[in-house]
Amino acid sequence: MSNSIIQVQNVxxxxxRDSLEVPVLNDISIDVHEGEFLGLMGPxxxxxxxxxxxxxxxxxxxxxxVIVGGxxxxxxxxxxxxxxxxxxxxxxxxxxxxxxxxxxxxxVELPLLLTSLSKAERKKHVELSLDVVGLGDRIHHYPKQLxxxxxxRVAIARAIVTDPTLLVADxxxxxxxxxxxxxxxxxxxxxxxxxxxxIVMVTHxxxxxxxxxxxxxxxxxxxx
Amino acid sequence: xxIPLKYTIRNFKSRxxxxxxxxxxxxxxxxxxxxxxxxxxxxxxxxIATGCTDNVLIxxxxxxxxVSSIVVRDDYNTILTLPHIAKAEDGKPLVSGETxxxxxxxxxxxxxxxxxxxxxxxxxxxxxxxxxxxxxxxFQQGARExxxxxxxxxxxxxxxxxxxxxxxGDTWTIVGYFEAGGSxxxxxxxxxxxxxxxxxxxxxxxxxxxxKLDDPNSFSAFKAAFENExxxxxxxxxxxxxxxxxxxxxLSTFINILGIxxxxxxxxxxxxxxxxxxxxxxxxxxxxxGTLRALGFKRRSVLSAFLMESIAISLFGGLIxxxxxxxxxxFSLSMLNFSSFAELQFxxxxxxxIVLSSLFFSLFMGIAGGFLPAVRAARLKIVDAxxxx
Ligand SMILES: Nc1ncnc2c1ncn2[C@@H]1O[C@H](COP(=O)(O)OP(=O)(O)O)[C@@H](O)[C@H]1O
Ligand SMILES: [Mg+2]
Numbered sequence: 256m257s258n259s260i261i262q263v264q265n266v267x268x269x270x271x272r273d274s275l276e277v278p279v280l281n282d283i284s285i286d287v288h289e290g291e292f293l294g295l296m297g298p299x300x301x302x303x304x305x306x307x308x309x310x311x312x313x314x315x316x317x318x319x320x321v322i323v324g325g326x327x328x329x330x331x332x333x334x335x336x337x338x339x340x341x342x343x344x345x346x347x348x349x350x351x352x353x354x355x356x357x358x359x360x361x362x363v364e365l366p367l368l369l370t371s372l373s374k375a376e377r378k379k380h381v382e383l384s385l386d387v388v389g390l391g392d393r394i395h396h397y398p399k400q401l402x403x404x405x406x407x408r409v410a411i412a413r414a415i416v417t418d419p420t421l422l423v424a425d426x427x428x429x430x431x432x433x434x435x436x437x438x439x440x441x442x443x444x445x446x447x448x449x450x451x452x453x454i455v456m457v458t459h460x461x462x463x464x465x466x467x468x469x470x471x472x473x474x475x476x477x478x479x
Numbered sequence: 480x481x482i483p484l485k486y487t488i489r490n491f492k493s494r495x496x497x498x499x500x501x502x503x504x505x506x507x508x509x510x511x512x513x514x515x516x517x518x519x520x521x522x523x524x525x526x527i528a529t530g531c532t533d534n535v536l537i538x539x540x541x542x543x544x545x546v547s548s549i550v551v552r553d554d555y556n557t558i559l560t561l562p563h564i565a566k567a568e569d570g571k572p573l574v575s576g577e578t579x580x581x582x583x584x585x586x587x588x589x590x591x592x593x594x595x596x597x598x599x600x601x602x603x604x605x606x607x608x609x610x611x612x613x614x615x616x617x618f619q620q621g622a623r624e625x626x627x628x629x630x631x632x633x634x635x636x637x638x639x640x641x642x643x644x645x646x647x648g649d650t651w652t653i654v655g656y657f658e659a660g661g662s663x664x665x666x667x668x669x670x671x672x673x674x675x676x677x678x679x680x681x682x683x684x685x686x687x688x689x690x691k692l693d694d695p696n697s698f699s700a701f702k703a704a705f706e707n708e709x710x711x712x713x714x715x716x717x718x719x720x721x722x723x724x725x726x727x728x729x730l731s732t733f734i735n736i737l738g739i740x741x742x743x744x745x746x747x748x749x750x751x752x753x754x755x756x757x758x759x760x761x762x763x764x765x766x767x768x769g770t771l772r773a774l775g776f777k778r779r780s781v782l783s784a785f786l787m788e789s790i791a792i793s794l795f796g797g798l799i800x801x802x803x804x805x806x807x808x809x810f811s812l813s814m815l816n817f818s819s820f821a822e823l824q825f826x827x828x829x830x831x832x833i834v835l836s837s838l839f840f841s842l843f844m845g846i847a848g849g850f851l852p853a854v855r856a857a858r859l860k861i862v863d864a865x866x867x868x
Binding site: 308311313314333334337338340341342344346348350352354355356357361365366368369413 | 481482483485486489490492493766767769770771772773774775776777778861862865868
C-alpha cells in the first residue's frame with residue numbers, strides 16, 4: 256500500500272549546548288504520500304524547522320530513519336547526501352536566500368550547475384521555471400531590484416528548476432505582506448495541483464496552512 | 480561541481496573599499512620584492528656586460544677583487560710566453576696589464592665617493608671593442624690625461640672635458656668620454672697605465688693582466704698550459720666575463736638577502752590584511768554558504784570559491800606591484816660595490832624569473848591569507864549556517 260514518498264520513522268533529535276543535551280524532536284513518525292501538500296504548524300521553537308531539515312537531508316536525526324523515495328537518507332555519507340539533495344530536494348526559505356551578486360537567471364541556474372546539462376539546456380530550463388512563477392520579464396534583475404514577493408518567486412523557480420522529488424518550504428510567507436503571501440500560496444498550490452509536486456511546508460500562518468491538504472501540528476517536539 | 484567564478488569576482492567588486500585596500504597592500508609588498516630582485520639582477524647584468532667571453536683575466540688567487548691583486552713584471556713576462564694569446568695586426572700580443580686604484584671624487588648629488596681609476600694599455604680598445612670614445616679623444620702616451628666613463632660624466636662634479644681631476648699627487652686632464660654599453664667600465668676613469676704606475680710609484684707590477692684568446696674555445700687549452708707553469712701557481716686565469724660576474728656576487732647576494740628579509744616581514748602584514756578581509760567576507764556570507772551547501776554544493780567547492788577569491792585579489796595586487804616595479808627599469812642607481820670598493824652605476828633590470836617569482840609570491844600571500852577563512856567557511860554545518868541569518 257506504500258505510496259509514501261516520505262517515511263519519517265521514530266525520529267528523535269537533540270542538540271548539544273555546551274555539554275547539555277537539548278531534546279528537540281521526540282520519537283516522531285510521519286508518512287507523506289506522493290503528490291501531497293503537507294503543512295507543519297506549531298509554536299515557535301517546537302521543532303518544525305528541525306523536522307523539515309531532517310526530511311530535506313541537511314541535518315541528521317539522533318535516532319530513527321528518514322526514507323525518501325525508497326532511500327534511507329540517514330545512511331548516505333555526506334557527499335552522496337549532497338548529490339541526493341541536488342537531485343531530489345527544492346528549497347524555499349523564509350528569507351528567500353538568493354545570492355545577492357547573481358541575477359535572477361543566475362540564481363535559478365545554480366542548482367543546474369550540479370547537473371550535466373549543457374548551457375543551452377540550462378537556459379531553457381531556467382527560462383521555463385521563471386515563466387512558471389511569472390517572472391519571465393525580470394530574468395536579468397538582481398535580487399535587490401526585486402520586491403520581496405518577486406524574490407520569493409525567483410527562489411521558488413530555483414527550487415523547481417531541477418524538477419525535484421520534493422519541495423520543502425520553511426515559512427515561505429513569513430517575511431511577506433498579505434498580498435504577496437497570498438500570491439506565493441497560490442503559486443505553491445498550483446505547483447502541487449498542476450505540476451503534481453509533493454510539498455512539505457512549515458508555517459504558523461493559518462491562512463497559508465489552509466492551502467495545505469494535510470496539516471500536522473507539532474508541539475514541544477511531539478506531533479499532536 | 481564548481482561555484483561559478485562570476486560569484487567570486489562580483490563578490491569582491493561588491494565590497495570595493497576593503498578589496499582596494501587589500502590589493503594595495505599586496506601591490507606594495509610585491510613592488511618592493513620585485514624592486515629588490517631587479518636591483519640585484521641589474522647589478523649582475525652590468526657586471527656580466529663588463530667582461531668579454533673571449534678575454535681572459537689573470538689575478539692573484541688570494542686577491543679579493545682587482546684592487547688587491549698584484550702581478551709583478553716577471554710574472555707578466557712569463558704569462559706572455561704562454562700559448563693561445565691573440566696577436567694584433569702588428570704581431571704584438573693583444574694584452575693589457577692593468578693597474579686598478581680607487582680615488583675619492585665629489586658627487587653631483589653631494590658627498591665624496593670612491594671611483595675606480597684603471598691604467599690600461601693602448602691595445603685596450605681592441606681588447607674590449609664594446610668600449611668606445613664618444614667625445615674628445617683617447618689619452619696620449621706620456622701625458623697625465625684621463626678619459627671618463629659615461630656614468631662618471633653624469634654623476635660627478637667637474638667631470639667636464641678639459642677639467643682636471645687630482646689623484647696620485649698630480650692633476651690629470653679629462654680629454655675624452657667613453658661609453659662601455661652600460662657595463663661596469665662606465666663607472667671608471669681610464670688612463671695610460673705607465674702614467675698611473677709612475678704617479679703611484681707602482682712600476683713593479685700590475686693589478687691584473689687581461690688578454691684576448693686566439694680562439695674563443697681555447698680557454699681550457701690555455702688554462703692547462705697556465706697550470707703547468709710552476710712560476711704562475713699563485714695566479715688564476717678566468718674568462719673576463721666570469722671574473723666580473725663574480726665581482727658582483729657579494730653585492731647582489733647582500734641585496735637579495737636584505738631585500739627578501741624585508742619583504743618577508745612586509746608580507747606578513749599584507750597576508751594578515753588579506754586574511755582579515757577574507758574572514759569578513761566569510762562572516763558576511765554565512766547564510767549564502769549554507770544555501771549553496773543545501774543546494775548540493777560540496778564543502779570543497781565552498782573552500783575553493785573563497786580561496787579563489789583571495790587568490791584573485793592577491794594576484795591582481797601582485798600584477799599591479801609588478802607593473803609599477805617594471806617602471807623602475809627607466810631608473811638607474813649607483814652603489815658601492817664591496818668587491819671593487821668603488822661606485823658602480825647600474826639600472827634596475829627585469830627578467831622572466833623575477834616576473835614569475837613575484838607572481839608566485841603574491842599567489843602565496845593569497846593562499847596563506849585565504850586558507851583559514853576558506854576552511855572556516857567550508858567547515859560550517861549547513862543548519863547552523865542557515866540559522867545565522
Ligand atoms: N543548530 C542548532 N543548535 C542548537 N539548538 C538548535 C539548533 N537548531 C534548533 N535548535 C533548537 O531547537 C529548538 C527547535 O528549533 P526549530 O526547529 O528551529 O523550531 P521552529 O522552527 O519550530 O521554531 C529550539 O529551541 C532551537 O533553539
Ligand atoms: Mg523555524
